[in-house]
Amino acid sequence: MLKQSFASLACMHMVLAWAAPTDPLSEVDYFAEQPVVLSASRLSQPVNRAPAAVTVITREMIEASGFRHLVDVLRLVPGFVVGWSGGNMPAAAYLGLASGFPNWMQVMVDGRSIYNPASGATTWRGIPLTLDDVERIEVVRGPNAANDGLNSMLGTIHIFTRHSSATVGGMGLLAGGDKQYREANLRYGAEAGGGSWRLGVLGREDERHGVDKDHASDVQLSFRGDFQPTLRDDLMLQMGISNGSWQGTNVGSISYDEQHADYLSGFVNMKWTRALGPGRERSLQIHHGFSQSEEAFQLPSPLDRQDGDYRATSSGIQFSYLDHNDADLRTSLTGEYRLNRVRLPVLLEDDGYVHDGISRVAGAVEWSFAPAWVFHAAAMVEHHSDTHQVNFSPRIAFNWLPSSEHAFRIGASHGATALGLFANNSDAKITVGGEVLDQRFISTGEIESEKIDSYELGYLLSKPRRRLNLDVRIFHNRIRDVLDRVNVPFPDEDGRAKTFVNLIGITQLGVEYQLRWRARQNGWFVLSQSWVDTDSNQDVNYPPSTPRHTLALLASHPVGGVDASVGYYRTSEMRWKGSDGEDPASRYNRLDLRLAKAWKVSDGRIEAALVLQSLLGDEAESFDNYPSQTFDRRGYLSLKYEFR
Amino acid sequence: MLPVLRLGRSSWMRPIACGAVLGCLAWPGLARSMPAIDVLVSEPAGIYQEAVTSMAQSLSREGWKVTVATPERSAPQRADLTVAIGTRALEAALAQPGRPVLSLLVPQLTYDRLASGRHQVSALYLDQPLTRQLQLLGLALPGLKKAGATLGPASRGMQAALQSAAKASGIQVNSAVFDQGSDLYAALTELAEDSQAFLLLPDPVVVQRGALQNFLLHTYRLKKPVLAYSAPLVKSGALLGLYATPAQLGEEAAGWISESWSGDAFNLGAPRYAKRFTIGINRTVARSLEIDLPSEEALGRRLEAMP
Numbered sequence: 001m002l003k004q005s006f007a008s009l010a011c012m013h014m015v016l017a018w019a020a021p022t023d024p025l026s027e028v029d030y031f032a033e034q035p036v037v038l039s040a041s042r043l044s045q046p047v048n049r050a051p052a053a054v055t056v057i058t059r060e061m062i063e064a065s066g067f068r069h070l071v072d073v074l075r076l077v078p079g080f081v082v083g084w085s086g087g088n089m090p091a092a093a094y095l096g097l098a099s100g101f102p103n104w105m106q107v108m109v110d111g112r113s114i115y116n117p118a119s120g121a122t123t124w125r126g127i128p129l130t131l132d133d134v135e136r137i138e139v140v141r142g143p144n145a146a147n148d149g150l151n152s153m154l155g156t157i158h159i160f161t162r163h164s165s166a167t168v169g170g171m172g173l174l175a176g177g178d179k180q181y182r183e184a185n186l187r188y189g190a191e192a193g194g195g196s197w198r199l200g201v202l203g204r205e206d207e208r209h210g211v212d213k214d215h216a217s218d219v220q221l222s223f224r225g226d227f228q229p230t231l232r233d234d235l236m237l238q239m240g241i242s243n244g245s246w247q248g249t250n251v252g253s254i255s256y257d258e259q260h261a262d263y264l265s266g267f268v269n270m271k272w273t274r275a276l277g278p279g280r281e282r283s284l285q286i287h288h289g290f291s292q293s294e295e296a297f298q299l300p301s302p303l304d305r306q307d308g309d310y311r312a313t314s315s316g317i318q319f320s321y322l323d324h325n326d327a328d329l330r331t332s333l334t335g336e337y338r339l340n341r342v343r344l345p346v347l348l349e350d351d352g353y354v355h356d357g358i359s360r361v362a363g364a365v366e367w368s369f370a371p372a373w374v375f376h377a378a379a380m381v382e383h384h385s386d387t388h389q390v391n392f393s394p395r396i397a398f399n400w401l402p403s404s405e406h407a408f409r410i411g412a413s414h415g416a417t418a419l420g421l422f423a424n425n426s427d428a429k430i431t432v433g434g435e436v437l438d439q440r441f442i443s444t445g446e447i448e449s450e451k452i453d454s455y456e457l458g459y460l461l462s463k464p465r466r467r468l469n470l471d472v473r474i475f476h477n478r479i480r481d482v483l484d485r486v487n488v489p490f491p492d493e494d495g496r497a498k499t500f501v502n503l504i505g506i507t508q509l510g511v512e513y514q515l516r517w518r519a520r521q522n523g524w525f526v527l528s529q530s531w532v533d534t535d536s537n538q539d540v541n542y543p544p545s546t547p548r549h550t551l552a553l554l555a556s557h558p559v560g561g562v563d564a565s566v567g568y569y570r571t572s573e574m575r576w577k578g579s580d581g582e583d584p585a586s587r588y589n590r591l592d593l594r595l596a597k598a599w600k601v602s603d604g605r606i607e608a609a610l611v612l613q614s615l616l617g618d619e620a621e622s623f624d625n626y627p628s629q630t631f632d633r634r635g636y637l638s639l640k641y642e643f644r
Numbered sequence: 645m646l647p648v649l650r651l652g653r654s655s656w657m658r659p660i661a662c663g664a665v666l667g668c669l670a671w672p673g674l675a676r677s678m679p680a681i682d683v684l685v686s687e688p689a690g691i692y693q694e695a696v697t698s699m700a701q702s703l704s705r706e707g708w709k710v711t712v713a714t715p716e717r718s719a720p721q722r723a724d725l726t727v728a729i730g731t732r733a734l735e736a737a738l739a740q741p742g743r744p745v746l747s748l749l750v751p752q753l754t755y756d757r758l759a760s761g762r763h764q765v766s767a768l769y770l771d772q773p774l775t776r777q778l779q780l781l782g783l784a785l786p787g788l789k790k791a792g793a794t795l796g797p798a799s800r801g802m803q804a805a806l807q808s809a810a811k812a813s814g815i816q817v818n819s820a821v822f823d824q825g826s827d828l829y830a831a832l833t834e835l836a837e838d839s840q841a842f843l844l845l846p847d848p849v850v851v852q853r854g855a856l857q858n859f860l861l862h863t864y865r866l867k868k869p870v871l872a873y874s875a876p877l878v879k880s881g882a883l884l885g886l887y888a889t890p891a892q893l894g895e896e897a898a899g900w901i902s903e904s905w906s907g908d909a910f911n912l913g914a915p916r917y918a919k920r921f922t923i924g925i926n927r928t929v930a931r932s933l934e935i936d937l938p939s940e941e942a943l944g945r946r947l948e949a950m951p
Contacts, residue, residue, distance in 0.1 A: 024757070025798045026731040027749045027770055029851050030874045030887070031691050037860040038881030043932035135865070165858045166865075168826050191826060191854040228857075278879060279928040327927050404936055462934070465787070644830050 035231045036275035040322040041283065044138070048407035048460045051366070051376035051397035052144060053473040055514055057137040059162075061526060064556040064565035066594035066611035068175065068183060068204075068636075070131055071124040074157070075569045076552050077139045078473075078512035079530040083576060083586055084631070085623035087208040088216040088246035088261075090124040091576065094141065094154045095477070095508060095532055096546030099577040100623045103420060104450075106144065106152035109159045110238060112269045112287045115151055117312050117340035117356065118347075120420035126265045126291060128220045128240025130185055130202045132171065135162040141473060141512070143454045145393035145415035146378035149336075149360055153415045153452050154477075161238070164189055164196040164226045169604070169644030177611075177636025180215065181206040195227030195235075209621075209629045216246030234273040241266035265291035279325035285318040295346075304431045311343040311353075330366040342421045349427030349443070356386035356421055374399040376411070387424055391416045391449055409458035416449035423447060423483060423500055429492075439490045439497040447500050453478045467518040477508040484539060504538040508546065523557035541578075547571040547587075567592040578624035588619040588631070604643030611636050679724035679905055680709045684737050686730025686749075688714055691890040695729050695749055698894030699901075706902060725910045727897065734758055738765070744910045748897050749890060751846055753801050755915065766912035768897050771846065771873065772886045773917045774802070774809035779950050780886050780923065781841055781871050782815055784937055790816045792839030792868075794831045794859070796847035797823060817843070825855030829862055836866045844872040844882055856880065869933055878924035883933065885924030892920040923947070 047054050055077045067073050071090040074080045082092045085100035093102040103120030106113060109129060116123055137159050144152040173185040182205050189198030205217035222240040229235060244263045267289035275281050295308035316338035324330045341355040348354055364378035379394040397411030428441040454477045461470040482504035490497035512530035530550045536542040549572040556565035569592075573585040596609035612635040619631035681703065685692040700710050711723065715736035728737035729748045737745045738759060747755050747767035755767045782788050795803060800821050810817040818838055820831040828850070832842070842863050849855055860881035863870050872882035875889075888896075896918050904912050923940045930937050937943070 024731075025751050025754050025846055025848055027686075027691065027751065029846055029848055030751070030770060031890075032851065032876060034851065034856060034876040034880040036880055037857050038864055038926075038929055038932075040928065042861075042864075043928060046931065046934045048934070049931075163857075163861055165854060165861060166829065168829065168854075168858075194854070196854055278926070324928055327931060644826060 033231055035228050035234075036278075036281075039234070039273060039275050040279050040281045040324040041273065041320075043324075047471065048401060048462060049366075049374050049399055051378065051395060051399075051409070051411060052413075053141040053409075053456070053458055053471060053512075055139045055141060055471070055528075057139070059135060060524075060556075061554060062131055062134060062137075063596075064563075064594060065554055065567050066565070066592055066609070066613065068131060068181075069124070070127065070129060070134070070159070073131070073137065074139070076526065076528065076554060077141070078514050078528040078552070079141065079510070079532065079550060080139075080552075081547055081550060081571050081574060081586075083621040083623065084208050084629070085576070085621070086247060086626045087211070087214040087629065088125060091121075091623075092124065092157075094139075095510070096534065096574055097154075097479075097506065097508075097542060097577070098545065103151070104153040104417060106148045106156040107159070108148065108156065110161055110236070110269060111271065111285055111318070112267070112289070112316075113149065113151070113314075113338075114267075114289070116291065116420075117314055118310070118342045118344055118420055118422045120151060120418060123263070123265070123291065125216070125218065125246065126242050126244055126263045128222050128242040128265065128267065129159070129161065130200060130220065130222070132173065132185060132187065133161045133167070133198075133200060133222065133224075135160045135166070142411075142456055142475060143393075143395070143413040143415035143452055145382075145391075146380050146395040146413065147362060147364060149358075149362075149380065150382050150391055150393065150416050150418035150449065153417050153450070153479075161224060164198045164224045165191070167198045168196055169642065171640065171642045173638060173640040175636055175638035178634035179207045179210045179632075181634075181636050183638075193227065194229070195225060197223065197225035199223050208631065210632065211629075214247060216244065218242060218244035232275045234271075234275075236269075236271045236273075238269040239267065260295070262294040263291070264293075265289065277325060279330075280323045282319070282321045285320070286316070288315040289313065299430065302432050303437070304433070306430075307345040309343075309345070311341075313339075313341045315339050328368040332362075332364045334360075334362045336360050340421065344422070347422055347428045347441070348425050350425070354386070354421050354425045356384055356418075358385075358418070359383045372401050374401070382418070384418065386421060387419055387447075387449075389449060405462050407458075407460040407462075409456070409460070411458070412453070412455050414451070414453050416451045419447065419449055426500075436492050438494060439492045441485075442488075442490065442497045442499055444488075444499050444501075447483060448481055448502050450482045450502070451480050453480075467520070469516045470513065471515075472511070472513040474511045475508070477506070477510075479506040479508070480504075482506060482539075482542075504536060504542065506534065506536045506539075506542050508535075509533045519557070523555070525553065525555035528552045541575070544573075544575045544585075545577045547574040561597065563594075563596045563598070565594045565596075567594075576623050579622055579627060580624065583624075583627035584620055584622045586620055586622045588621075589616055590619050590631075591615040601643075604641065607638075607640045607642075609638045609640075611638070678706070678708045679910070680722065681711070681901070682723035682726045683710060683712045684726055684728045684733040685712065685714055686732035691749065692729050692733075695890035695894035695897075698891040699727065699748075699898045700894075702895055702898030703901065724905075725901065727901070731758075738762065744912060746897065746901065746912055747915075748893055752915075753798055753846075756801075764912070767915035768893060768900060769915060769917050770888070770893070771917065772888065772921055774805055774843075775812045776917075776921065776947065776950075777843060777871055777873075777886050778809050778813035778815045778817070780884065780943065780947055781843070782813060783943055783946050783950075784871075784884055785841055785869060785935070788815060788840050790818060790839050791841045791843055792832070792835035793817055793819045793843040793845055794828060794835065794850075795819050795821045795845065796849040798849070799845040799847040802845060822849070825849055825852050825858065828855050828858050832859065832862050832866075836863075836868060839868065841869045841871065844870050844877060846873050864929070864933075867933060869929075869935060875922070875924050878926050881926065881929060883926055883929050883935065884937075886921055887924070888918040888921050892922065893918055896920050921947070 074092045101119045101121035107122045140156040144156045148156045167189040171187040175183040187200040202220040207214040220242045225237045227235045269287040271285040273283040290313045293310040318336040321333045338358040341353045343353045360382040362380035376397040395413035400408045426443045430438040456475040459472040481502035483500045484503040485498045487496045510532035514528040518524040534543045534546040551570040553568045569590045593612045598607040617633045621629040726737045728734040744764040752769040822831040869883040871884040878885035
């Protein structure tokens with residue numbers, strides 16, 4: 001009976017706690033059980049206790065940068081280089097070592113991996129996600145396979161979108177400027193049924209390099225809803241669709257620079273999180289995504305038409321358990337199954353779908369065995385049905401925190417690539433009347449994952465009174481079994497075809513840092529630099545693909561009621577892999593300026609901004625099929641109205 | 645004549661009643677001169693049970709006559725004092741004028757609305773004093789000079805008290821008012837630039853699901869710690885909590901009742917805040933915000949030592 005009384009009281013509490021706002025204040029408002037809002041997965045880990053170097057890009061930084069494309073924001077991360085191949089195909093690589101399709105980084109949006117299953121690269125332009133919906137970006141610098149899976153060979157980019165309760169109300173943004181840049185972004189969100197939601201639509205077009213056939217346009221629609229059916233449960237539902245049209249390709253340039261992509265992608269992502277107690281939770285995430293590109297093109301007669309149409313789907317289910325209740329011993333366990341399917345007749349051996357079923361289990365322990373010490377151990381086992389390979393990716397790290405201001409980290413990790421379906425199933429050929437004229441590429445089916453062993457030393461300085469933070473990382477990467485393209489005999493017209501073999505070894509030794517400082521009243525800056533020495537025993541193209549030096553500086557300060565920010569981004573010369581030694585090198589020495597003025601209006605806020613980019617006119621973006629591209633000086637104006 | 649103790653229907657009342665009876669049996673002569681106390685509880689369970697158990701145990705040790713009832717089951721008594729535990733109980737007690745009433749487990753704003761100026765009515769507030777709350781913020785966050793507070797439709801009545809507390813504690817408090825949960829985000833944003841931490845003040849609008857989520861998520865994104873007024877809010881995501889448990893309030897009320905009995909009548913005096921308190925810390929949030937906090941006990945000792 002007593003239990004019944006308590007149960008009925010608890011029910012009454014819940015009902016009353018969420019009752020109409022006009023209810024008078026009562027003791028129920030003090031004692032009623034409340035939902036766990038800051039659950040374990042919503043709380044970020046202090047960087048001085050993390051097992052790896054983490055760079056956090058905040059909304060404040062995103063807005064101050066003036067960038068309007070998600071991928072450009074990564075220039076703020078030490079060691080990152082960003083380039084746009086063909087004006088419309090962004091490539092972002094940490095520590096270089098990449099072609100126009102970088103595939104050694106894992107990219108996750110709200111816990112959902114978004115890589116292209118064919119190449120392992122990310123189609124940045126086609127992600128149904130606007131910068132205005134991004135809450136923060138956390139970049140793990142260094143192998144993170146033990147937590148995020150095989151693609152995290154050099155690191156992971158975690159993109160977190162804003163909770164829908166933070167975007168209740170409306171937003172409208174209009175922007176336009178040089179190089180045919182136009183953008184309209186509308187968003188509306190509301191609270192409903194014990195939760196909140198938002199719906200956004202974006203349309204934009206531009207010509208990045210201002211050359212022929214450089215025009216691109218996108219339309220995106222996105223939805224996010226967050227609901228709490230009970231005090232312990234959180235439900236998140238996301239959906240998005242993106243439709244774009246641009247010159248360029250998502251499947252690789254075959255032989256023809258007339259390729260044009262009509263790109264369509266979409267996704268559904270659902271996550272159910274149940275709080276089990278303070279710091280403890282379990283979650284179930286189910287997602288499905290698709291992407292497709294119409295890229296068929298006609299080769300000169302009598303060559304057969306090439307079917308470059310691309311279709312891919314990726315579906316996954318993931319279970320996670322976190323126990324962060326004990327300050328000295330924190331654990332996590334994750335299991336995931338994902339099915340990737342790709343149809344790409346122009347490059348793959350099968351005209352239907354090829355698929356890869358990925359099963360993985362990962363666990364992590366963080367143990368503070370003494371007041372100033374933290375020990376991390378994590379490992380992941382991942383199986384791929386396409387290659388029948390099982391990979392084991394462990395990591396260990398120690399953090400020593402001799403005081404609240406200083407922290408040192410030493411760590412070692414092993415990771416590997418998830419071979420894209422293209423690498424293991426390629427069959428690219430030019431035919432005449434169905435007969436093979438030129439077998440350009442063929443897979444042997446005998447290749448292995450590329451692997452990395454990484455060692456690092458880290459130092460973090462935190463001076464809260466001076467509002468200063470410093471993050472230094474010294475690392476040594478030994479990458480082996482890197483795929484190379486070699487000729488093998490083949491009975492076609494030229495008697496040979498290319499294939500992949502595990503051949504190349506690469507070593508990297510580098511140091512990088514990020515310094516953040518905030519003024520007592522207003523103003524702040526973030527300064528990042530990296531120096532990397534890259535060597536390869538087999539391939540002369542790898543060392544130049546890494547910029548020996550990168551620098552990024554973003555500073556913001558109000559000037560006479562105007563928020564002024566300046567961004568300076570610099571890389572030494574580098575060559576994206578695949579570009580010819582005869583082609584100009586890529587580099588940037590870029591200065592951006594943003595001036596923004598905001599006005600409060602009765603129900604919201606209006607902001608006008610002027611952004612000037614590449615004021616020094618010194619940014620060269622050169623890729624194999626798109627050499628001699630430059631990002632010229634330009635500017636745009638934007639007007640944003642937000643209300644609640 | 646033996647003391648009379650009416651037993652309610654709920655079985656939990658029996659141990660309390662028996663304790664009181666046994667206490668009176670021990671000194672039957674003394675019991676005759678002891679006052680009779682009616683305890684009116686809003687609900688016969690939960691926090692009300694916790695408070696009344698704690699209070700009755702203290703009073704029964706002194707051999708006092710205690711009768712417990714709910715508003716629906718209370719019969720007119722000739723008690724010397726009615727202790728009303730909970731808002732509904734207070735409303736019922738005030739409906740029967742002519743005898744002293746002590747309010748327990750009722751927020752200050754609600755008590756003021758219901759009973760302000762009423763003769764022979766007093767309260768041990770549910771709230772902790774604002775000065776103490778600010779002092780705790782100052783102890784937990786050395787260097788704190790400015791705090792923010794959002795005031796909803798109910799809590800805006802605390803504005804004057806907030807400024808007095810700011811003066812007493814030496815911590816500047818910036819406040820912004822809001823009418824509904826959807827306005828909370830704007831109020832927090834407005835305050836955030838000039839506030840190092842936030843006070844989460846009691847208001848029915850704040851504890852609505854969407855609004856509470858907004859408050860805790862937004863302040864967390866801004867890396868601003870929050871001091872809240874209840875244990876559930878600490879569990880939900882506030883860094884710190886300062887509150888008195890029902891048992892603490894019950895025990896303190898018993899002491900106050902004993903002290904105010906003059907032998908033939910109760911002289912309760914003015915409403916007051918509880919001297920006792922509990923500090924709650926959400927260590928997971930503290931760790932994420934990179935705030936190194938002393939133990940609850942150490943903070944409590946330092947807080948008790950403050951003027």
